[in-house]
Amino acid sequence: MNFEITRDSLLDGLNDVMKAISQKVANPILTGVKIAVEDKGMTMTGSDSDITICTFIPSEKDGEQIINVKQTGSIILQAKMFNEIVRKLPTNEVTIVVENGTHAHISSGKSEFHLIGSNADDYPILPSVKDDHSFSLPADLLKSVIRETVFAVSQAETRPILTGVHWETVDDKLICVATDSHRLAKREITPEVMSEIPFSVVIPGKSLQELNKILADNSNLIEIVIADQQILFKTANVQFYSRLLEGNYPDTSRLIPAEHKTSVTVNGKQLLQAIDRASLLARDERNNIVRFSANEGNIIEITSNSPEIGKVEESIEAIEVVGEDLKISFSAKYMMDALKAIEGQNIVIQFTGAMRPFILKAVDSEAILQLILPVRTF
């Protein structure tokens, strides 16, 4: 292997690949990045066996030469070390030469690094994913869907299936649900081009969080390919593989109440800030619980009380309160997570009494639904 490349394009590619690489892996070969150079460009692969990321740097882009390939080849280099070296190289021109498949020479300006790597044949084989079972979403929409659901996955491994987000097709819709059994986040979308074969998969929350970091905030289409045990997200130059969680996701549709007794319409940002303040005095006490009361005078009161520290009283003028007066207690954290997911708009909260789950939606859209279980304190 022997090629010249710019440090900046190498860094761009490494930035993405590094997100899949962990120092805590059972197979030490996975602390490395696999580098393969062909005439058309360079591919780097990183994996922690749950997530695998491949980035491709083309030899030529928009008529400009980015890589000058003198000899094709491949190697595995210690990823953390290689990344730090590239980051500190003195000039933008980098030459990488590999001898015997394991000895890399990286030179730039008057710096010369000799790194001992491993043979590329030792790298695990990429999961095979068939292309015939796919659909597409714009990157920014995919990012929203992730952001609006992934926070609600379970952090506990007691029910592993709940650490993922359930993606299911229902007719021409994709329904994404996450729950940790104390709260639930649901997002519905109607992709322009939907998978012809219906599917129901559970994607690890951690994979979606890493994917979210890689996706650009633009409307470029991301192709999504679903196979038996893998899901693949494809951008122009990045392939992001994640394993799927095995097992059946619980039926969550019956959790969502169909009717309500009190409906509160309020500015989401005002409510978020008031809950945030109220939670300051609740932080270490009783699992961060705040009390919420609403009445037909359209005044919402949020209070929290911590005998040794003090108490806080917040009041907000609601846009509308319809139905029975209500007093309820809930986790400030869950409420803030849900309000952040709906983000900045006017929202409706529908209650069915102090001990029943309640739901939050945007005033003008049914696409996002957040559900929270209350806590008994009154």
Place this chain on the structure above:
Amino acid sequence: MNFEITRDSLLDGLNDVMKAISQKVANPILTGVKIAVEDKGMTMTGSDSDITICTFIPSEKDGEQIINVKQTGSIILQAKMFNEIVRKLPTNEVTIVVENGTHAHISSGKSEFHLIGSNADDYPILPSVKDDHSFSLPADLLKSVIRETVFAVSQAETRPILTGVHWETVDDKLICVATDSHRLAKREITPEVMSEIPFSVVIPGKSLQELNKILADNSNLIEIVIADQQILFKTANVQFYSRLLEGNYPDTSRLIPAEHKTSVTVNGKQLLQAIDRASLLARDERNNIVRFSANEGNIIEITSNSPEIGKVEESIEAIEVVGEDLKISFSAKYMMDALKAIEGQNIVIQFTGAMRPFILKAVDSEAILQLILPVRTF
């Protein structure tokens, strides 16, 4: 106590005071901030018993009213909680009312906080520092002096005196020295107005680091007052007290070699970057040691070698190499610290052989001197 104040000025003051407050203190009262309001303004005090910071917010500034004092008084409030509350208040107008010296009501917009505090009489009394033993330095010069020396203090408590920086007057000069016994940093300045009484004190490195964070980067004069066991730094609205270390600082003057055999003049930034790269492969091996060689061809070579990972070779064209050829090994970290302290200019390194301490200076100034002990490897 009853007063109105703007959230922004309260936050400015808290920002400084919080730097002295730690959750790890033997006396729990010191996790609080003492607030005292008089007609002329508000004083906040924070302390971890090593450092004490007082900030003053005047009632009126440049003809504008900042505090409306309705009733004077004082209280101690849980500092971390008070700081978070103030940070999140909904409006810039804040009213604070204290009842019975221990119950504070903080209100802003439609938020109302009730905080249980402690009686201000329980707060430790400030160290008394006489004003007759003082001198002044511009803030930016004081910041430089700290930055150029404090990194070299010892991190180990085996010789506590070495965890501080030695400040000593010699004639009309102030000489500041720090050493951890492997390297030494020395800075000389000639203050415009010097203390009339000579002094020799050792200031804890940690105190100077905190002071550095509080000082603005301008030429405003900072008054420095020295007493038996305390040093006080005064800005317009902040008083920063630090205890002094007890004991005699070792005589370091005899460590500094008076003559040399090899003198290397080189661009400091180029050398810093080359050492930084060379240290990448040395990081976990043999205490981060790099090898350095210079010869009369004006070529400097820096290498590092780690049998299992690889090696790196850097070469730099020196401005001048005078004297014997030299091969020497040293800690990359110490060298980088020293080069950062001298910062960006052309520097001279004077060697007296591979096993003797060597010194670094700027080409055009004797004010800063950095000394490093080599390591035996050749």
